[in-house]
Amino acid sequence: MSDDAPSNAVVLAWARLVRAQTAVLSAVEADLKAAGFPPLAWYDALLELSRRPKGLRPFELEKEMLLAQYNLSRLVDRLEKAGYVTRSPCPGDARGHVITLTSDGKALMKRMWPTYRAAIARHVGGKLDETEAAELAALLGKLIRPPNA
Amino acid sequence: MSDDAPSNAVVLAWARLVRAQTAVLSAVEADLKAAGFPPLAWYDALLELSRRPKGLRPFELEKEMLLAQYNLSRLVDRLEKAGYVTRSPCPGDARGHVITLTSDGKALMKRMWPTYRAAIARHVGGKLDETEAAELAALLGKLIRPPNA
DNA sequence: TCTATATAGATGCATTTGCATTTACATGTC
DNA sequence: GACATGTAAATGCAAATGCATCTATATAGA
Numbered sequence: 141m142s143d144d145a146p147s148n149a150v151v152l153a154w155a156r157l158v159r160a161q162t163a164v165l166s167a168v169e170a171d172l173k174a175a176g177f178p179p180l181a182w183y184d185a186l187l188e189l190s191r192r193p194k195g196l197r198p199f200e201l202e203k204e205m206l207l208a209q210y211n212l213s214r215l216v217d218r219l220e221k222a223g224y225v226t227r228s229p230c231p232g233d234a235r236g237h238v239i240t241l242t243s244d245g246k247a248l249m250k251r252m253w254p255t256y257r258a259a260i261a262r263h264v265g266g267k268l269d270e271t272e273a274a275e276l277a278a279l280l281g282k283l284i285r286p287p288n289a
Numbered sequence: 290m291s292d293d294a295p296s297n298a299v300v301l302a303w304a305r306l307v308r309a310q311t312a313v314l315s316a317v318e319a320d321l322k323a324a325g326f327p328p329l330a331w332y333d334a335l336l337e338l339s340r341r342p343k344g345l346r347p348f349e350l351e352k353e354m355l356l357a358q359y360n361l362s363r364l365v366d367r368l369e370k371a372g373y374v375t376r377s378p379c380p381g382d383a384r385g386h387v388i389t390l391t392s393d394g395k396a397l398m399k400r401m402w403p404t405y406r407a408a409i410a411r412h413v414g415g416k417l418d419e420t421e422a423a424e425l426a427a428l429l430g431k432l433i434r435p436p437n438a
Numbered sequence: 439t440c441t442a443t444a445t446a447g448a449t450g451c452a453t454t455t456g457c458a459t460t461t462a463c464a465t466g467t468c
Numbered sequence: 469g470a471c472a473t474g475t476a477a478a479t480g481c482a483a484a485t486g487c488a489t490c491t492a493t494a495t496a497g498a
Contacts, residue, residue, distance in 0.1 A: 163433055
């Protein structure tokens with residue numbers, strides 16, 4: 141039944157997935173911007189980097205963030221120019237770089253989190269109870285998992 | 290509990306919402322592009338218009354599609370240039386336009402749907418059973434509904 | 439080793455988006 | 469009617485994205 145003709149339930153789930161994410165994401169982005177912060181993608185990148193104190197290779201960050209190669213390259217350009225990350229040559233692979241978080245980058249994350257957290261609470265937490273949030277997370281997890289057939 | 294500090298379940302639901310939509314949407318877009326079709330937004334716009342044979346005002350389409358005003362304006366530019374819609378003056382409000390689907394636009398929708406449908410089946414239907422799809426749709430519906438506090 | 443191919447990453451150029459502003463008309467108030 | 473304010477839609481310009489390609493290094497084979 142996943143061959144070609146999706147059921148109505150599947151089509152509805154698809155439509156609402158796109159719409160809900162668009163609505164919630166743009167609301168969260170708007171809250172960040174209103175507080176004078178950079179886009180969410182900056183936070184995401186810094187967060188990933190903060191979890192790997194040794195830094196990450198661009199291609200690794202690319203996979204984590206589901207970004208196209210050239211987009212990641214340019215996001216790192218901006219983050220570097222703003223002083224939030226550094227690129228250093230990669231020992232062991234002269235083609236590559238290692239990206240690491242600077243202390244400014246870490247500080248930005250700390251400053252953004254309260255606003256970001258409040259936005260999530262408002263735009264997601266405000267509409268679902270605990271059980272629903274857990275169920276939603278579980279169902280969305282199924283959509284993410286195996287690459288696919 | 291939706292004040293400021295979202296629970297872990299809420300944060301997880303948020304993270305997966307963004308990630309699942311990004312992954313699924315880009316997979317569906319890629320399938321459309323691989324088949325030589327224009328972006329999903331074109332289909333969305335044409336679909337909305339196909340439901341209102343009298344046409345829609347740009348600001349109405351803007352609300353339906355959750356697009357910024359200038360983005361809608363330019364999307365309509367492209368659709369019009371490609372011959373899929375027409376802009377005509379709006380009787381009763383000389384500021385406005387009415388956008389209507391052309392027969393070419395209708396034909397494009399018809400041609401796109403099999404590919405689009407198969408993509409939804411593959412990337413959503415393939416990962417959820419009927420019950421799960423219905424549950425997911427219901428939960429996402431809660432995220433969409435009332436504007437919010 | 440020399441060559442072919444694959445991978446990491448950047449970049450030029452076209453398209454799209456975002457932002458601010460503009461133009462045109464509508465509506466409410468006096 | 470005249471004026472202030474509001475709404476519909478477009479647009480100039482800057483920033484971001486997508487696409488194709490390019491450079492540099494790595495790796496696998498002959």
